[in-house]
Amino acid sequence: MSKKKATSSLRARNHDDELIELDKEFQQFKLEEFTVEYPSEDAITRTIDAMRPYVTQAAAPRVKYSFLRQLQVMQIQPLFWLANLLFFCMGLLVWYVWEGDPYKIMLLLSPIPFLLGLLEVFRGRNEGLLELEISCKYSAQQLLLMKLIVICAYNILLCLALIGIFGIFGEPLLLSKLIMYWTAPFAVAVSVGLAVASRVRNVLSVPIALVIWLFIAYGFLIGLEHYEQASELPYIAGLATVFVAACIAKQIQRLKKGFAYYEAVH
Amino acid sequence: MKLSIERVSKQYGAKRALDNVSFEMTEGVYAFLGANGSGKTTLMRILASVARPSSGRVLLDDVDIELLDEKYRDLLGYLPQHMGYYKNFTVEKFLFYIAALKGIEKGRAKAKIDELLQAVSLQEERRTKVGKLSGGMKQRVGIAQALLNDPKIIIVDEPTAGLDPKERIRFRNLMSTISADRIVLLSTHIVSDIEYIAKELLILKRGMLIQKAEPQHLLDALSGKVWTVTASPNELAAWQASHKVSSMLVRENGTELRILSENKPAPHAEEAIPNLEDLYLHYFDEEAAK
Numbered sequence: 001m002s003k004k005k006a007t008s009s010l011r012a013r014n015h016d017d018e019l020i021e022l023d024k025e026f027q028q029f030k031l032e033e034f035t036v037e038y039p040s041e042d043a044i045t046r047t048i049d050a051m052r053p054y055v056t057q058a059a060a061p062r063v064k065y066s067f068l069r070q071l072q073v074m075q076i077q078p079l080f081w082l083a084n085l086l087f088f089c090m091g092l093l094v095w096y097v098w099e100g101d102p103y104k105i106m107l108l109l110s111p112i113p114f115l116l117g118l119l120e121v122f123r124g125r126n127e128g129l130l131e132l133e134i135s136c137k138y139s140a141q142q143l144l145l146m147k148l149i150v151i152c153a154y155n156i157l158l159c160l161a162l163i164g165i166f167g168i169f170g171e172p173l174l175l176s177k178l179i180m181y182w183t184a185p186f187a188v189a190v191s192v193g194l195a196v197a198s199r200v201r202n203v204l205s206v207p208i209a210l211v212i213w214l215f216i217a218y219g220f221l222i223g224l225e226h227y228e229q230a231s232e233l234p235y236i237a238g239l240a241t242v243f244v245a246a247c248i249a250k251q252i253q254r255l256k257k258g259f260a261y262y263e264a265v266h
Numbered sequence: 267m268k269l270s271i272e273r274v275s276k277q278y279g280a281k282r283a284l285d286n287v288s289f290e291m292t293e294g295v296y297a298f299l300g301a302n303g304s305g306k307t308t309l310m311r312i313l314a315s316v317a318r319p320s321s322g323r324v325l326l327d328d329v330d331i332e333l334l335d336e337k338y339r340d341l342l343g344y345l346p347q348h349m350g351y352y353k354n355f356t357v358e359k360f361l362f363y364i365a366a367l368k369g370i371e372k373g374r375a376k377a378k379i380d381e382l383l384q385a386v387s388l389q390e391e392r393r394t395k396v397g398k399l400s401g402g403m404k405q406r407v408g409i410a411q412a413l414l415n416d417p418k419i420i421i422v423d424e425p426t427a428g429l430d431p432k433e434r435i436r437f438r439n440l441m442s443t444i445s446a447d448r449i450v451l452l453s454t455h456i457v458s459d460i461e462y463i464a465k466e467l468l469i470l471k472r473g474m475l476i477q478k479a480e481p482q483h484l485l486d487a488l489s490g491k492v493w494t495v496t497a498s499p500n501e502l503a504a505w506q507a508s509h510k511v512s513s514m515l516v517r518e519n520g521t522e523l524r525i526l527s528e529n530k531p532a533p534h535a536e537e538a539i540p541n542l543e544d545l546y547l548h549y550f551d552e553e554a555a556k
């Protein structure tokens with residue numbers, strides 16, 4: 001132990017001697033006459049800029065990602081909202097002027113804004129943005145469902161308004177009949193729209209979904225004329241609605257999970 | 267960080283766009299050189315996870331990017347070669363939209379957008395509709411969106427297409443500054459874009475990776491094969507027919523030709539230092555000749 005210390009202090013002394021020698025050598029070079037120029041502003045900025053990438057930035061804050069905040073940025077064209085309002089007015093007109101059956105109006109008209117909304121959903125694809133959109137953190141599939149939900153919610157809102165108006169200014173609508181004529185067909189239309197949209201990945205999905213919808217609506221109308229009197233029908237329709245809605249909800253659930261958190265993985 | 271491409275092939279019907287390509291990338295700028303149709307975009311699309319390889323795989327730090335999925339895309343900044351825009355969006359709105367897709371919270375997005383608009387000098391156009399921008403300006407919006415999420419992996423496909431020389435230089439400096447702790451992969455046909463900044467050049471030919479090396483290494487391999495000769499106007503055609511001519515410079519005493527040749531092409535020829543243009547010609551003479 002002590003021996004070690006001795007050698008190390010010896011080494012230190014040797015080192016000091018070396019330094020003194022070196023100092024003498026330096027003095028021969030007349031170092032004191034050497035001036036160091038202060039770097040220019042420009043050089044300083046350049047150095048700082050060059051260093052910047054090496055300085056680790058503060059980690060991105062883990063933000064809880066609200067669904068609503070995402071909605072703010074989901075840009076949906078005004079035309080879409082207008083077209084939907086137009087259908088709303090059409091329903092009113094048919095009912096008021098031509099005294100159409102409010103139930104049949106609901107059945108036929110209610111899903112159309114949603115199906116047209118698919119156009120809105122595929123807008124990005126038409127304009128060649130898809131490639132960029134699917135390279136982002138949230139995939140196009142998520143974005144697609146996201147927009148569909150917004151469109152669907154707006155659609156339901158309009159329908160409820162229509163039902164309200166029918167009820168206030170005309171005969172109050174029967175819930176059991178609404179289930180048969182509105183919720184069940186509407187849920188089917190939405191799921192058809194979703195199914196087509198996720199398989200046919202372009203604007204063609206809109207006419208396809210519309211045509212399929214017209215056939216289904218026709219089927220509903222025929223079926224309802226025949227079996228309207230059957231007392232268990234509202235229950236079957238109700239069950240069907242719940243079942244289809246559950247399927248849709250499951251897709252929505254998956255989507256929400258994707259949007260729930262902003263995970264920083266750096 | 268290490269991005270490994272393992273035996274990646276891509277088949278489009280009967281067309282083999284990529285043929286068994288393997289290489290690795292770490293932090294720094296990598297530049298793709300290749301003639302039209304050589305597979306640059308195909309490979310970049312696979313790396314940007316917008317296309318899947320027919321066979322082979324891509325690994326980030328030894329994990330398949332398909333498994334990383336969302337986590338991988340979160341690290342990614344991608345500029346497609348042909349990009350669409352929502353024409354009625356303003357520049358700012360478009361960037362906010364992409365920021366939302368990238369999962370960036372609004373306040374952070376705003377700060378980042380300010381910073382990037384400055385970097386691509388588009389502050390004055392921030393409220394202009396994208397449809398009204400010039401081609402080069404649109405391209406700069408594309409560059410800005412790729413950098414929104416502070417990506418660790420930047421894949422930009424012909425990012426300088428349509429940029430004026432001043433903006434090209436700005437872009438080059440930007441890439442070189444940010445590449446210290448990121449992987450930057452860019453493709454280009456303009457060799458001056460990558461001069462001085464590329465860590466490695468990747469040369470693709472008909473879907474195959476035929477070279478991957480430091481630029482200086484490739485240039486050294488070419489040394490002794492580039493010559494200059496001065497020719498009179500009536501000799502020019504003969505020279506062009508018999509040799510690979512990489513450039514011509516009109517001078518007082520005739521035209522100075524830069525020639526690629528294994529041997530000294532003429533007694534009065536002088537050896538020249540190879541540059542990237544010569545290199546490009548060396549690998550893609552058929553294309554350059556067109």
Ligand SMILES: Nc1ncnc2c1ncn2[C@@H]1O[C@H](COP(=O)(O)OP(=O)(O)OP(=O)(O)O)[C@@H](O)[C@H]1O
Binds near residue numbers: 300
């Ligand atoms: N979607 C596709 N379907 C069929 N063939 C394709 C497709 N995309 C690319 N190819 C073919 O693959 C080959 C490589 O194309 P790629 O776009 O990758 O070339 P590139 O190197 O990017 O060319 P450029 O310099 O013109 O951008 C080409 O022969 C092209 O025709």
Ligand SMILES: [Mg+2]
Binds near residue numbers: 306307308347423
């Ligand atoms: Mg390309």
